[in-house]
Amino acid sequence: MNKIFFNRFRAALVACIIAVAATAAAATEELHLYIWSEYIDPQILKNFEAKYHCKVISDLYESNEEMIGKLQAGGISQYDIVIPSDFVVPSMIKLGLLKPLDHGAIPNLKNLKPEYTKSAYDYGNKYTIPYQWGTVGLMYNKKLTPDFIPSWSVIFKHTDKHRPYVLIDSEREMIGTALKYLGKSMNTKDKTDLKAAADLLIAAKKDKNFLGFEGGVGGKAKVAGGSAAYALVYNGDAYRAMAEDKNLGFVNPKEGSVRWIDNMAVPAKAPNAALAYKFISYILDAQVGARLSNFNHFATPNAASMKFIDKSDLNNPAVYPTAATMKTLETVLDLGKDNRLYSELWKIIKTR
Amino acid sequence: MRFTGRVLLIPGWCSMTENEIVYHGELVKPRALYRRGLVFILPGLLWIAFFLALPCLSLGIVSFAQRNDYGGIDWTFTFDNMKRLVGFDLFGWSADNLVILGRSVMVAAISTFLCIVLSYPLAFFLASRPVRNKGMWMALLLVPFWTNLVIRTYAWLIVLAPQFPPARFAAYFEMVDPGTALYPSMIAVYIGMMASFLPFVALPLYTAVEKLDWSLVEASFDLRAGFWRTFRYAIWPQTKSAVALGITLTLVPAMGMFVVPDMLGGAKYMLIGNLIQEQFGTSRDWPFGASLSLALMVITLATLLFFNSKARANKERRS
Amino acid sequence: MKHTHPLINLTAVLLFMVLYIPLLCVVLFSFNASRLGMQWGGFTLHWYVDLFHDGMVLRAAMNTIILAVSSTLISTVVGTVLAVGLQTAPWGKKARRFFEPLINLPVVTPDIIFAVALVIAFGVIRSLTGLFELGMPTMIVGHVTFQIAFVTLAVRNRLEAIGNEYSEAAFDLYASFGYSFRTVILPLLLPGILAGAMLAFTLSLDDFIISFFTAGPKSMTLPIFIYASVHRGVTPEIHALSTLVMVFTILVVVLLRRSEKHNEQTEAKS
Numbered sequence: 045m046n047k048i049f050f051n052r053f054r055a056a057l058v059a060c061i062i063a064v065a066a067t068a069a070a071a072t073e074e075l076h077l078y079i080w081s082e083y084i085d086p087q088i089l090k091n092f093e094a095k096y097h098c099k100v101i102s103d104l105y106e107s108n109e110e111m112i113g114k115l116q117a118g119g120i121s122q123y124d125i126v127i128p129s130d131f132v133v134p135s136m137i138k139l140g141l142l143k144p145l146d147h148g149a150i151p152n153l154k155n156l157k158p159e160y161t162k163s164a165y166d167y168g169n170k171y172t173i174p175y176q177w178g179t180v181g182l183m184y185n186k187k188l189t190p191d192f193i194p195s196w197s198v199i200f201k202h203t204d205k206h207r208p209y210v211l212i213d214s215e216r217e218m219i220g221t222a223l224k225y226l227g228k229s230m231n232t233k234d235k236t237d238l239k240a241a242a243d244l245l246i247a248a249k250k251d252k253n254f255l256g257f258e259g260g261v262g263g264k265a266k267v268a269g270g271s272a273a274y275a276l277v278y279n280g281d282a283y284r285a286m287a288e289d290k291n292l293g294f295v296n297p298k299e300g301s302v303r304w305i306d307n308m309a310v311p312a313k314a315p316n317a318a319l320a321y322k323f324i325s326y327i328l329d330a331q332v333g334a335r336l337s338n339f340n341h342f343a344t345p346n347a348a349s350m351k352f353i354d355k356s357d358l359n360n361p362a363v364y365p366t367a368a369t370m371k372t373l374e375t376v377l378d379l380g381k382d383n384r385l386y387s388e389l390w391k392i393i394k395t396r
Numbered sequence: 397m398r399f400t401g402r403v404l405l406i407p408g409w410c411s412m413t414e415n416e417i418v419y420h421g422e423l424v425k426p427r428a429l430y431r432r433g434l435v436f437i438l439p440g441l442l443w444i445a446f447f448l449a450l451p452c453l454s455l456g457i458v459s460f461a462q463r464n465d466y467g468g469i470d471w472t473f474t475f476d477n478m479k480r481l482v483g484f485d486l487f488g489w490s491a492d493n494l495v496i497l498g499r500s501v502m503v504a505a506i507s508t509f510l511c512i513v514l515s516y517p518l519a520f521f522l523a524s525r526p527v528r529n530k531g532m533w534m535a536l537l538l539v540p541f542w543t544n545l546v547i548r549t550y551a552w553l554i555v556l557a558p559q560f561p562p563a564r565f566a567a568y569f570e571m572v573d574p575g576t577a578l579y580p581s582m583i584a585v586y587i588g589m590m591a592s593f594l595p596f597v598a599l600p601l602y603t604a605v606e607k608l609d610w611s612l613v614e615a616s617f618d619l620r621a622g623f624w625r626t627f628r629y630a631i632w633p634q635t636k637s638a639v640a641l642g643i644t645l646t647l648v649p650a651m652g653m654f655v656v657p658d659m660l661g662g663a664k665y666m667l668i669g670n671l672i673q674e675q676f677g678t679s680r681d682w683p684f685g686a687s688l689s690l691a692l693m694v695i696t697l698a699t700l701l702f703f704n705s706k707a708r709a710n711k712e713r714r715s
Numbered sequence: 716m717k718h719t720h721p722l723i724n725l726t727a728v729l730l731f732m733v734l735y736i737p738l739l740c741v742v743l744f745s746f747n748a749s750r751l752g753m754q755w756g757g758f759t760l761h762w763y764v765d766l767f768h769d770g771m772v773l774r775a776a777m778n779t780i781i782l783a784v785s786s787t788l789i790s791t792v793v794g795t796v797l798a799v800g801l802q803t804a805p806w807g808k809k810a811r812r813f814f815e816p817l818i819n820l821p822v823v824t825p826d827i828i829f830a831v832a833l834v835i836a837f838g839v840i841r842s843l844t845g846l847f848e849l850g851m852p853t854m855i856v857g858h859v860t861f862q863i864a865f866v867t868l869a870v871r872n873r874l875e876a877i878g879n880e881y882s883e884a885a886f887d888l889y890a891s892f893g894y895s896f897r898t899v900i901l902p903l904l905l906p907g908i909l910a911g912a913m914l915a916f917t918l919s920l921d922d923f924i925i926s927f928f929t930a931g932p933k934s935m936t937l938p939i940f941i942y943a944s945v946h947r948g949v950t951p952e953i954h955a956l957s958t959l960v961m962v963f964t965i966l967v968v969v970l971l972r973r974s975e976k977h978n979e980q981t982e983a984k985s
Contacts, residue, residue: 057784076932076933078932081947101770101774101933102771103932103933103935104943104947106946106947107678109677109678109679109680110677110678112680113676113677113678113680114932116468116680117834117838117848117849117931118841118848118849118850118931118932119931119932121848122848122850122931122932122933123932139468208576213678215678249663249664250664254662254663254664255580255662256580256662256663256664257662257663258946259946259947261947261948262946262947262948264948265947265948265949266948268948269948270558271557271558271576271577387679387681390678390679391674391679391681391684392490394663394666394674394679395492395493395496395666395671395674396490396492419805420803420879420882420883420886421879421882421883421884421885421886421887422882422886422892422895423886424892429804429805430804432803432804432892433800433801433803433804433806434800434804435800436796436797436799436800436801436803436804437796437797437800437801437814438800439793439796439797440793440794440796440797440800440818440863440867441797441814441817443793443859443860443863444817444818444820444860444863445817447833447836447856447857447859447860448817448820448821448829448832448860449817450836451829451832451833451835451836452828452829452832454832454835454836454839455828455831455832455835458835458839468842469838469839469842514726514730517722517723517726517727517730518726518727518730520723520727521723521724521726521727521728522727524724531972531976534972535968535969535972536731536735537731537734538968539961539964539965539968540734540735540738542917542921542964542967542968543738543921543960543961543964544920544921544923544937544938544941544957544960544964545921545923545938546923546938546941546942546945547738547741547938547941547957547960547961548737548738550741550941550942550945550949550953550957551737551738551740551741551957552737553945553949554737554740554741554744555736555737555740591733591734591737594730594734644823648823648824648825649825649826651825652825652826652827652828653825653827654827654924655923655924655942659945669825669827672827672831673827676831676834676928682834682835682838685831686831686835689827689828689831689832692825692827692828693824693828696823696824696825696828700823
């Protein structure tokens with residue numbers, strides 16, 4: 045037995061070593077992309093690989109906090125592109141996680157709509173280039189909610205008609221939504237307001253209809269699968285699910301929601317920054333940008349792509365909100381020292 | 397230990413010449429013997445010291461540090477984390493952390509108890525199979541044991557879904573609303589824990605049952621003792637040590653479990669494992685996570701010492 | 716014993732069902748043609764085909780195997796040497812009371828404490844020296860540390876079973892320690908070493924918590940991948956992957972039992 049086993053073991057070991065050596069030998073240029081799940085068309089990646097003779101390796105995450113944690117644990121020298129949301133960018137810059145961008149290497153920068161070059165969180169696009177923008181709204185399953193009203197009260201008010209729901213696992217966006225429901229600003233530093241929001245969310249958590257905290261994609265999957273009636277979901281994810289199933293609906297509730305802008309950024313010690321700039325420029329191309337938005341049904345910040353966007357998306361208030369809805373939307377701001385208030389609050393909400 | 401070159405007062409050895417002894421047939425100087433032994437154990441010991449003992453120490457140190465504004469470690473040492481453990485945070489006092497700790501211990505204890513109770517039928521069943529089938533049944537018990545915990549746990553998400561018999565059954569008896577799954581819930585967590593740890597108790601128990609002295613059991617029945625008396629006086633004393641081993645292998649890991657509560661309990665039924673994992677994931681508060689782990693370690697050591705002392709007391713009583 | 720009460724048999728069979736039904740459900744649904752929800756949409760094999768085209772899955776599988784093989788190799792060597800050292804020198808009671816708990820610590824500590832301690836230690840070292848970035852090396856270190864305890868256990872058991880007669884006989888015949896060890900002890904020890912190695916290998920494949928905490932961005936393993944996917948929404952592709960992992964596990968268990976049986980037979984003959 046020992047001899048036979050030994051021989052088999054040795055053979056397996058040799059096979060493993062050969063396989064590893066083969067992969068190492070076939071090393072072409074690699075782009076390590078760290079991105080939200082279901083956020084990019086796989087065909088775009090394939091086209092990029094073909095155009096620049098490289099390989100794109102994607103890693104996925106579900107929340108900004110997860111992404112920052114990974115970067116701090118060593119990811120800044122292992123990824124070439126990350127996609128942070130606007131409100132975490134100032135903190136990431138202060139933490140030294142991002143590399144200043146070489147605008148000369150990004151020719152398609154001129155395609156951006158002017159308002160996206162003068163943002164509060166990164167004036168002049170020194171570290172980030174807008175990728176897509178959207179909202180955090182309410183996705184619902186029409187079959188389970190015959191008496192639907194487009195308001196956050198379906199989650200926060202506890203009545204007989206209360207149904208199973210999923211909350212979003214994102215610190216600022218979840219607390220921000222609760223504050224909006226209470227009629228306050230998402231960026232308030234008032235402790236009483238914050239406590240009220242915390243109490244609201246803790247009560248929502250303790251309710252028997254609470255199914256858990258998930259990322260936007262996780263929540264969408266639960267509503268589509270029928271185990272939840274409501275979930276907080278990013279508008280594009282919801283819309284993609286609705287394209288496959290007519291029983292699903294999405295709305296930006298009347299009390300208001302979070303408006304976010306996701307950006308492409310390059311980590312400070314990225315292994316292949318040159319390729320990263322090529323990728324950013326590629327995404328900013330008019331056709332590619334349109335293809336991206338038509339795939340994930342989010343709104344694009346790319347002026348040149350607008351004429352290639354699907355008409356159904358342009359006319360859809362869930363994707364390109366009307367002026368009236370835009371007034372109810374609010375962007376989350378980085379609060380510097382006061383970010384700590386929200387972190388503490390989130391920890392309390394999660395543990396109580 | 398000093399060697400004087402004369403007779404060494406260690407039983408089992410005999411002194412041949414000055415400063416040399418015979419150890420298991422080998423004629424060797426004690427110093428050389430120890431040196432050789434040291435060379436052998438040093439790599440292992442150094443590895444364990446460096447990658448196990450030292451990290452545990454650093455755990456203790458970091459648990460007194462603070463979290464800085466952006467999620468790193470701020471090396472100002474305070475008792476803040478200890479205060480937060482006991483429940484004092486930004487918004488006053490709440491018992492929630494202690495509740496989570498208590499809940500973890502309780503869930504672990506109940507799961508262990510359930511596993512023990514259910515392992516007895518399993519062990520007796522296995523022991524009573526004909527010899528040619530025993531191997532097959534053992535393999536059947538081992539396969540879930542070796543299957544990855546993540547897979548075993550998420551499989552329950554399918555079984556406990558709303559459309560399947562268990563959930564429908566519960567809905568029929570009005571234990572849950574119709575159309576809801578049986579998770580996240582405490583029942584699901586208990587089921588998951590029990591399914592994970594059952595083999596850990598069943599296997600040692602089966603070994604003990606195999607070696608069981610049936611004459612005692614038969615004698616007890618001959619003397620007209622009922623089932624429970626037979627169990628208590630004939631079977632239990634013989635299987636006690638196996639149960640103790642099963643408890644050590646189950647209770648302590650169960651207290652730190654986080655995969656099962658995470659998938660089957662959701663954010664509603666947090667156990668200490670989930671809480672710790674939060675601090676290292678989305679909350680990015682390593683010092684608080686360290687203090688929570690420290691608390692868990694203290695509880696673990698206390699449990700182990702308790703069982704150890706009981707085992708020693710038992711041995712002394714017997715001898 | 717010949718027969719058991721039918722109630723006991725019934726309970727035992729029910730327990731086996733409870734253990735297996737979830738796993739069988741996973742296998743069943745890996746052939747489900749409908750993507751979401753629990754409705755049966757028809758029988759299909761295309762999820763298995765998709766698996767082999769999914770770069771992430773293949774990379775995770777490769778990482779899992781590399782991790783298991785490297786950590787098993789290192790831990791088997793270190794653990795065997797450690798066990799031999801413990802048995803072949805007359806350590807006193809005080810020394811033993813120091814060694815034993817230290818070596819058995821990983822067996823009884825909850826994995827999560829150990830994983831957290833490692834991550835913190837690595838983080839502190841990293842902030843001071845820039846070494847120990849989370850990735851495959853840190854995962855290997857984590858795995859080896861807890862595998863050593865199990866390998867040592869297996870090898871020590873075997874050493875005790877062998878006893879001292881063989882080495883004594885060798886020394887009586889004027890063999891040196893090195894020679895006796897190489898030609899007498901080591902061959903006899905081989906089953907124990909292999910048992911320890913197999914144990915370490917399966918523990919590494921099975922491990923989730925330590926991998927989860929010490930994994931770096933590029934060193935995702937299969938259990939981590941499955942865990943992350945469950946949160947995103949389970950698809951039949953994950954069921955297919957789990958089924959393949961289960962089949963692999965069954966193969967390993969069968970191999971183990973075959974080798975054990977062969978071992979017993981050769982020992983019975985000699």
